[in-house]
Structure formats: structure tokens, C-alpha cells
Amino acid sequence: MKKPIIAVDMDDTICHLVKRAIYHNNLNFPTHPLRYEDMIHWDTSHLRHPESTHDVFYGRPGLFEELELYDEYVVDEMRKLNDAYDVIVVTAAEPRTVVEKWNWLQQHMPFITAEQFITCKRKNLLGFDLLIDDGAHNLIPAHEDGKKVICIPHPWNIQERERYNFPLMSSWKEAKAYIDEVLQVVGV
Known part of the structure; x- marks a missing residue:
């Protein structure tokens, strides 16, 4: 029997990118602190210092290797998902960040193989049964295509969460059980 495919985003889903980028922004531009x-x-752009462009905010060399795990449960729950489902980690990446993201993933989740690591900005082009993501620009197209989604809640997706009433997952604690319910899988 074919296992359901679960696509899991990286940044701000299994690790914290925005919080770390804010940390560095606030060190480098103390006159324009972000929260x-x-x-x-x-x-x-209206929040940051004029010199803190998108490339500066997210472009610090090594940034993607120093990100913190989303929470204390994410590694164990990702391992459980990987054992039960066909998991792919799908992340938007620029060429210069691909190696950093892969290194992070191998440091924290070495059970994810290279065949399971996909860099792709337009995730709706991929075939999956469930998408776990924080980006409304990924969740909405998947939802509209009839795929199941789980939203990781953050301030930047509040409006879309309210509009689309996405299922939410604010912690990875017992994520496998929750995902089983969302997929309505019995005995996997």
C-alpha cells in the first residue's frame, strides 16, 4: 500500500528563521529594532532599517545553519512521521542557502535523506497528500487544489488563517497523532 506523502516546510515550521533574522537585525541595526x-x-521593508534589505535580513552567511529547532518535540515527531509516511522536506532556497539548509537538516534530522530534500518555491507544483507550512502563499494553493494542509501559526499568516480556517499546529508535541487524524489514517 502506498504511503501518504507529507510535505514539510523548513523555515518557521521545523526551525525558527524569522526569530533568528530578527536577532541579527537588532544587533546590526539597534535604532530599528524588530519584534x-x-x-x-x-x-x-517599512519595519527594517533602510540598509537592512531582504538580502541583508535573510542573507547573513551561516544563518540557516544556526537556526533553533521549532520546539523540543520536532525531531522525535519528524522521525515518527518519517517511519510511517513518505516525508519530503520542501523548502524555498536560494542557491547560496541550499547547502546551509541541508547541513542544518543533517545535523538535526539525519534520518532525512537527500532524496527527501527538495528546494522549491512553488510547492503547489509537487504531488503530496498533506502540506505542513507557515506560508499562506503555499497553503492556499494546496488547499484550493483539494490537498490537506496544516498551518504553523505565526503573525504573518493571521489573516489567511482566519479566512481559510486552516487546521493549526502550534507545537510538534504529539504531531504524529494529530497528522494521523488529519489524514484519517488507522493502523499506520
Whole structure:
């Protein structure tokens, strides 16, 4: 029997990118401190220091290798998912960040193989049964295509969460059991 395919985003889903980028922004531009709660949409240019462009904010060499795990449960729950389902880790990446993201993944989740690691910005082009992501730009097209989704709640997806009423997962604690329910899988 074919296992359901679960596509899992990396940044701000299994690790914290925005919080770490804010940390470095606030060190480098103390006159323009950012708060996580202020990140209510993707365009943050009005919040940042004029010299803190998108490339500066997310482009610090080594940034993607120093990200913290989403929470204390994510590794064990990802391992459980990997044992039960066909898991792919799908992340938007620029060429210069691919190696950093792969290194992070191998440091924290070495059970994810290279065949399970996909860099792709337009995730709706991939075949999966469930998408776990924080980006509304990924969740909405998947939802509209009739695929199951789980939203990782953050300030930047509040409006879309309210509009689409996505199932939420704010912690990875007991994620496998929750995902079994969402997929309505029995005995896997």
C-alpha cells in the first residue's frame, strides 16, 4: 500500500528563521529594532532599517545553519512521521542557502535523506497528500487544489488563517497523532 506523502516546510515550521533574522537585525541595526509580533506580513521593508534589505535580513552567511529547532518535540515527531509516511522536506532556497539548509537538516534530522530534500518555491507544483507550512502563499494553493494542509501559526499568516480556517499546529508535541487524524489514517 502506498504511503501518504507529507510535505514539510523548513523555515518557521521545523526551525525558527524569522526569530533568528530578527536577532541579527537588532544587533546590526539597534535604532530599528524588530519584534516577532510586528512581522504581520512578508513585506517588512517599512519595519527594517533602510540598509537592512531582504538580502541583508535573510542573507547573513551561516544563518540557516544556526537556526533553533521549532520546539523540543520536532525531531522525535519528524522521525515518527518519517517511519510511517513518505516525508519530503520542501523548502524555498536560494542557491547560496541550499547547502546551509541541508547541513542544518543533517545535523538535526539525519534520518532525512537527500532524496527527501527538495528546494522549491512553488510547492503547489509537487504531488503530496498533506502540506505542513507557515506560508499562506503555499497553503492556499494546496488547499484550493483539494490537498490537506496544516498551518504553523505565526503573525504573518493571521489573516489567511482566519479566512481559510486552516487546521493549526502550534507545537510538534504529539504531531504524529494529530497528522494521523488529519489524514484519517488507522493502523499506520
